[in-house]
Amino acid sequence: MGKGGSVDSVSVPKDEGTRPVNNVKQEQTHLAKLAANHPDKRFGRLYRLICHPEWLMSALDAIRTNKGFNTPGTDGVRGEDLDQDRIEQLAEKLRSGTYQPTPVRRVYIPKRSGKLRPLGLPSAEDKVVQSAIKLVLEPIYECVFRNCSHGFRPERSCQTALRAYLRSEGRLHRGLATT
Numbered sequence: 188m189g190k191g192g193s194v195d196s197v198s199v200p201k202d203e204g205t206r207p208v209n210n211v212k213q214e215q216t217h218l219a220k221l222a223a224n225h226p227d228k229r230f231g232r233l234y235r236l237i238c239h240p241e242w243l244m245s246a247l248d249a250i251r252t253n254k255g256f257n258t259p260g261t262d263g264v265r266g267e268d269l270d271q272d273r274i275e276q277l278a279e280k281l282r283s284g285t286y287q288p289t290p291v292r293r294v295y296i297p298k299r300s301g302k303l304r305p306l307g308l309p310s311a312e313d314k315v316v317q318s319a320i321k322l323v324l325e326p327i328y329e330c331v332f333r334n335c336s337h338g339f340r341p342e343r344s345c346q347t348a349l350r351a352y353l354r355s356e357g358r359l360h361r362g363l364a365t366t
Contacts, residue, residue: 211245211322219326230327237319238281243274246318260310261292269311278311288313 214236221228236242247269250256256266280286291307298304309317325341336343 208242211242215322215326218323219330223330226331233323236323238278240275240278242316242319242322243278244271246322247274249322250314250318252325255308258308259292260308261289261311262310262312265313266306266314269315272299273312274315274336277315281316286312286316288316327362 218230221230247266252268259265277286289310289312291309291313294306294308295303297308329341
């Protein structure tokens, strides 16, 4: 986003997102090293990465195995419908500032109690854009988290938190509580 840009009007230079970038893994490693070595660094020009078709294809690959990957959003498009051409079109929409997320499709799924739980289903393109944003931000913020933090992190879960707690023989970190 350019200076003074907003969510409604994105100003991206014409060649942003079209210049070659390192492969996605290399760029993520570079971002992670910068973030770790310079904790106060402010990152600029990250949007250009999201606009690049290579990043969008990596984002698509990252969500391909998700359970809801082929569930259509309000536009009826499924994950498997996204091919290289559609990803190129999405990249162009992002670059030109014409991309607009679509409203989620609301469905209700049954809970064990018999009640219904609301679930929002984004469009396939929105899933890819969200995944691309995650690919850019995750390496930057991952180094900020403490090792004892397990929520919503790669290769971490409630189970890994419990295992770490049990390995520590029931002691919580920072002297908060002991058994």
